[in-house]
Amino acid sequence: xxxxxxxxxxxxxxxxxxxxxxxxxxxxxxxxxxxxxxxxxxxxxxxxxxxxxxxxxxxxxxxxxxxxxxxxxxxxxxxxxxxxxxxxxxxxxxxxxxxxxxxxxxxxxxxxxxxxxxxxxxxxxxxxxxxxxxxxxxxxxxxxxxxxxxxxxxxxxxxxxxxxxxxxxxxxxxxxxxxxxxxxxxxxxxxxxxxxxxxxxxxxxxxxxxxxxxxxxxxxxxxxxxxxxxxxxxxxxxxxxxxxxxxxxxxxxxxxxxxxxxxxxx
Amino acid sequence: xxxxxxxxxxxxxxxxxxxxxxxxxxxxxxxxxxxxxxxxxxxxxxxxxxxxxxxxxxxxxxxxxxxxxxxxxxxxxxxxxxxxxxxxxxxxxxxxxxxxxxxxxxxxxxxxxxxxxxxxxxxxxxxxxxxxxxxxxxxxxxxxxxxxxxxxxxxxxxxxxxxxxxxxxxxxxxxxxxxxxxxxxxxxxxxxxxxxxxxxxxxxxxxxxxxxxxxxxxxxxxxxxxxxxxxxxxxxxxxxxxxxxxxxxxxxxxxxxxxxxxxxxxxxxxxxxxxxxxxxxxxxxxxxxxxxxxxxxxxxxxxxxxxxxxxxxxxxxxxxxxxxxxxxxxxxxxxxxxxxxxxxxxxxxxxxxxxxxxx
Numbered sequence: 001x002x003x004x005x006x007x008x009x010x011x012x013x014x015x016x017x018x019x020x021x022x023x024x025x026x027x028x029x030x031x032x033x034x035x036x037x038x039x040x041x042x043x044x045x046x047x048x049x050x051x052x053x054x055x056x057x058x059x060x061x062x063x064x065x066x067x068x069x070x071x072x073x074x075x076x077x078x079x080x081x082x083x084x085x086x087x088x089x090x091x092x093x094x095x096x097x098x099x100x101x102x103x104x105x106x107x108x109x110x111x112x113x114x115x116x117x118x119x120x121x122x123x124x125x126x127x128x129x130x131x132x133x134x135x136x137x138x139x140x141x142x143x144x145x146x147x148x149x150x151x152x153x154x155x156x157x158x159x160x161x162x163x164x165x166x167x168x169x170x171x172x173x174x175x176x177x178x179x180x181x182x183x184x185x186x187x188x189x190x191x192x193x194x195x196x197x198x199x200x201x202x203x204x205x206x207x208x209x210x211x212x213x214x215x216x217x218x219x220x221x222x223x224x225x226x227x228x229x230x231x232x233x234x235x236x237x238x239x240x241x242x243x244x245x246x247x248x249x250x251x252x253x254x255x256x257x258x259x260x261x262x263x264x265x266x
Numbered sequence: 267x268x269x270x271x272x273x274x275x276x277x278x279x280x281x282x283x284x285x286x287x288x289x290x291x292x293x294x295x296x297x298x299x300x301x302x303x304x305x306x307x308x309x310x311x312x313x314x315x316x317x318x319x320x321x322x323x324x325x326x327x328x329x330x331x332x333x334x335x336x337x338x339x340x341x342x343x344x345x346x347x348x349x350x351x352x353x354x355x356x357x358x359x360x361x362x363x364x365x366x367x368x369x370x371x372x373x374x375x376x377x378x379x380x381x382x383x384x385x386x387x388x389x390x391x392x393x394x395x396x397x398x399x400x401x402x403x404x405x406x407x408x409x410x411x412x413x414x415x416x417x418x419x420x421x422x423x424x425x426x427x428x429x430x431x432x433x434x435x436x437x438x439x440x441x442x443x444x445x446x447x448x449x450x451x452x453x454x455x456x457x458x459x460x461x462x463x464x465x466x467x468x469x470x471x472x473x474x475x476x477x478x479x480x481x482x483x484x485x486x487x488x489x490x491x492x493x494x495x496x497x498x499x500x501x502x503x504x505x506x507x508x509x510x511x512x513x514x515x516x517x518x519x520x521x522x523x524x525x526x527x528x529x530x531x532x533x534x535x536x537x538x539x540x541x542x543x544x545x546x547x548x549x550x551x552x553x554x555x556x557x558x559x560x561x562x563x564x565x566x567x568x569x570x571x572x573x574x575x576x577x578x579x580x581x582x583x584x585x586x587x588x589x590x591x592x593x594x595x596x597x598x599x600x601x602x603x604x605x606x607x608x609x610x611x612x613x614x615x616x617x618x619x620x621x622x623x624x625x
Contacts, residue, residue: 091389
């Protein structure tokens with residue numbers, strides 16, 4: 001934990017040295033959420049019934065979708081970005097010459113992005129609540145737990161992307177495909193039951209579908225853990241399967257990178 | 267006319283490393299890298315693979331607290347060798363041990379013993395101060411709390427960057443960044459330090475100061491074993507106890523600069539004479555007792571400087587003087603000069619057919 005904390009601290013100090021970026025990072029949230037509020041309010045008469053099973057408030061529905069979507073973007077995109085940047089700069093090589101394990105180093109480097117996103121998510125939710133979204137604050141811990149499971153179910157895509165980065169120096173279309181499909185078919189801006197039936201099978205193969213449904217029911221309706229257990233069970237299956245696959249791929253990619261000497265080829 | 271030497275020259279003896287004092291042992295190290303092929307070549311022969319050999323059976327040893335130089339041209343394999351030592355690259359064949367630990371099988375323990383300075387200054391965090399850079403790596407080296415802080419302070423003092431305050435590393439000069447890289451490498455009190463062309467971005471004065479720092483602090487006080495890869499011959503000559511000449515992935519020679527000079531080209535001398543074309547000298551040259559005779563400048567009093575090399579060491583040299591004196595060759599001075607290391611390397615590399623490693 002000391003090492004992860006040190007890496008988070010260093011990332012924070014670097015992040016804090018870009019003051020304008022910090023201001024715009026939070027400022028952009030406000031700029032985004034206010035128009036969403038007005039659009040959602042305008043659509044409420046039509047969408048209220050559609051989202052009845054997930055809170056009934058369309059603004060709250062979209063707000064929670066935005067929070068989850070922000071996290072899956074981090075889960076999928078951060079690790080390949082870290083690998084790409086640190087290989088190019090030579091910092092990965094420097095980290096690997098210390099007695100710290102690669103998983104520890106990567107966890108430390110990623111943690112900052114997740115903590116930063118968490119801070120942004122809190123601001124987003126509070127702003128949403130101020131604008132009128134009904135949030136079940138009493139279920140915050142359970143909601144954070146579900147959010148963590150959503151992240152864990154998408155982290156394997158990030159690990160796969162990092163493996164591709166080690167092998168080919170590019171992730172190809174993987175992150176965009178995963179994020180795009182999840183955005184359109186995972187129920188971020190509308191519930192999955194309104195999408196055409198022939199796309200339902202694709203939607204049911206997306207972890208976000210289950211995670212987001214559970215998250216909304218907890219955050220917006222205040223449902224207990226037992227009510228969302230089936231969705232979380234499916235999410236867990238995704239996590240186990242995808243984690244095994246991605247860890248295998250990454251181990252192989254790292255071994256190949258050490259064999260071909262590409263860990264520090266700028 | 268025949269000139270006879272009183273004693274035949276004996277080949278120079280090379281000191282062998284005592285096994286019990288060995289810190290780094292490289293044995294038969296081989297590494298090949300796949301070569302990127304063009305599109306057409308890949309389409310024509312999709313399965314075929316091409317490889318470039320970076321290291322071919324490299325073997326040598328380094329003693330504890332020794333300053334060991336790896337010299338060679340760009341692409342000779344120095345950086346690959348260092349990266350294998352630092353367990354960043356897996357070798358194809360051969361073994362490397364550091365203090366008896368295999369760098370592949372015991373990589374985690376080796377990383378605790380050995381600190382490479384092979385990444386360039388970009389591997390520093392440019393948006394952090396020197397202190398914050400060191401704090402981060404202290405934590406990664408399991409140095410926490412007061413112990414870590416004390417080590418950071420100590421190293422900032424030693425490397426002369428204590429007064430940099432909160433200045434970001436991006437605003438440092440190259441010399442300061444180099445010092446910070448060294449400080450970072452020394453955090454874990456390594457037994458072995460790997461330096462890959464450490465003075466490449468320094469001006470001559472900065473490079474000289476840096477070499478003084480390495481000699482006085484790292485070796486004399488910290489008692490580190492240092493392996494330095496460089497293509498600056500004067501740097502190796504000033505710092506290294508022994509050097510290895512690496513050429514196209516093969517160690518061509520290992521030894522002290524003096525040993526290598528005497529083994530490979532013999533000793534070089536300047537002879538001041540009134541008769542540079544004296545038959546005795548010509549005869550010795552014809553016999554091969556003296557080689558590479560070059561007649562140089564002639565001063566206003568008529569003395570000419572003749573440069574010559576005498577394979578076989580100082581005894582042969584004294585026999586040559588005696589033989590020339592016996593033939594009444596007028597000699598004012600006979601002095602031994604050090605062969606420039608760069609010239610030595612050039613000769614070794616030119617003589618690729620003969621491998622002269624002693625390890």
